[in-house]
Amino acid sequence: MLETLARSERKLLIVDPCSECEEILPTLGRAGWSIELSKLSNAREHRCDVGLIRLQASHLDHPEPIKQLIQASGTEWVAAVDHDLMRSAGGSELIGQWFFDFHTLPFDSERLRVALGRALGMARIRRHGSMHAPAEEPDLMIGQSPDIRALRGLLAKLAPTTSPVLIQGESGTGKELVARTLHRLSKRSKGPFVAINCGAVALSLIQSELFGHEKGAFTGAHQRKIGRIEAADGGTLFLDEIGDLPLEMQTNLLRFMQEMTIERVGGHVPIKVNVRVLAATHIDLEKAVAEGRFREDLYYRLNVLQVQTTPLRRRPQDIAKLAEHFSSIYASEVGRRPRRFSEAAITAMLGYPWPGNVRELANRVRRGQVLAEGRVIEAADLGLGSLLEDDSQAMTLYDCLFQAERKAIDAALIRCSRHMTKAAKTLGVSRPTFYRLLHKHHILEDDPSSA
Template identity: 45%
Template structure:
């Protein structure tokens, strides 16, 4: 069982994070400062350290040195996001912005531990041995499961594109793994040892996004008490990944176009430009060409981004990959729970293969985690997956919209029609209150993060109000 050290001075956050990790079968120790961690524990003995950046006494980045190679995940607020990027240059494996979604934290922890395990288990081999490997083996190098024709074609393009500095636009539905493709492009490039800075354009408030991306000078706006570099500048020499670039405001798009055309940035409030060497990778689930026709996205920026376009197929179009991905998720969950006997029944495999998975890989992972936790024996049956599609219907190739909606809701098909599912409730609440509540207020009332609110809007097709109340 992986052993994780949490270093956080706020007791409420520390306790909540501990409960979250322990519920997911991690062994957890905690400390309120770097000094307490040193005094109580053998810091290099942990599998992962999750630390706040700002701590009493020494900062969380001090644990990078004390950990002696143990991966350190830095937590920080958006207000100090630039400092978190600096911590990555010092050796932190990644950062996560507060307030974070539980799924977001668990995914980051699982990914870091998985990468640590794969590095530890990788046998040493000569260059000749690496060159002699068949091409299919490099799928592991890319880090994405995929044997179907569309994924093999994608892997081939990744290998060709990665060594270049060309801008890449990754397209695909939400949950298909666009960030995994971006990481593969970065890891196989000449910039692999430099930072890869990931930014979700929809998760940063519109009023802050230009300052976050391009930095600002002292006095540029109210509250700008000191100058600060932006995330584009922080990615100098490395890769900048802009997820959901279709949500980028038009003003920020104009500044980004300058980065691509001239290779330079200008901080908010500054009259001077400075050169940056950044490789840009963008991702979106939206049709940018259509948005450009509707004047919601700059057409000149679209053509600059669309140098190399990579399309990720939805999970429902990946054939037998679905079962292989499901099996890998089950194996990982079994390791977390120290249960090597977990297996799918034939009906469960049938359900996995035929369900449409509107939430794609992310939905599949969550369904398997839920099933593994709820199962009482080694066999995971179809009912535990919570996708609520009748097995008798699988032979029928047509699925009506009502059944897909029921599958999306998780348990709506077994409830009376007058009762609201969780997603029905979410949709009704947002539509009723978004005209007089900000995005922050909506998220707080629903008990979720702004990022989670945005992701659910996208999944349910609820457009965000851009006029009226500011987010």
């Protein structure tokens, strides 16, 4: 593969070239580069393996075209700058955030060839990796931990049905993402997906929000309003935080689910609707039923099929992948290239318990993308620097992974009542691999009966 890459054509695009750039062209041509020259205004029309920009002071006044060019090109860029520009705050910041490397004028032909070669190698490695990387689900159900793989398999089974699904899990674990995935994979995918947070609507408005109202139904009802249930006709209705729905509204919702008809507030004509109901909650509904806070008949009507989301602390294998994904999203939001994470930052993320789950991870990565000053995001940028302040307690990346692996094995053994074959299947590994893991963590020696 590397030999093939070395023999392939190397296209270099030089943007806003200067006289020094033109003087170096013959040398680069003899080195095997196929060169095109372009102004910044039409540089996006050219395809290249590596880009070289003669960065000038005028570019710093309006850096957006350069950022857009680099982002759209999908390759690496080298900046050619003079010493004064390199010493300026704006110049060093732009180069540090957006360029693979820089070269100060006048050109040193050998040093420039090395810089361009390194940029080409990195661009091709990344391009090759992206071509062979497994495609993520469009809904970004990201991760390869046993729990997330099992969840993807479960959703594929539940999606084609029309039965209600109750999604339970801690806040921030992606319950709405699960609902959207079920809708996307269902036969109703071309229909509407309508969501309502039952705990975020005022008590006086919840009935109107769900069922709609007729003109003049109450003070301020100046025109007919279609409710969320009716708006979801032919599609999916997602009732988030269903446990916060007032008891009197639970009765109305139960009647709708039994008859699949509604009446708008102030109306008297039954309206037939065809929706699939998905509900989510972070509270224990069985406990709420026992305490009289949730109707038992509605609970059993909703709880036909069940999905349990996994807290992030139980899927440490997915943390780095999720962090990279959020870094890519928020980089475009703040007008920067996605930053990678330092080893210390990854160690801190693996050692953090994530009480806010994936939502908290996304927020911390967003913060890190904004605050990071170098090429990588550090633990302090994520607000996790305190985890590494005490060197005696700080763990290496290997230690964190070793600890997470042990926790996953222990959990699998508990869930499967120490049945080795089932535990191995739960973890997604073969039985021989599972036994090697048991020996690695001295679990067989700790409990001879488990053999």
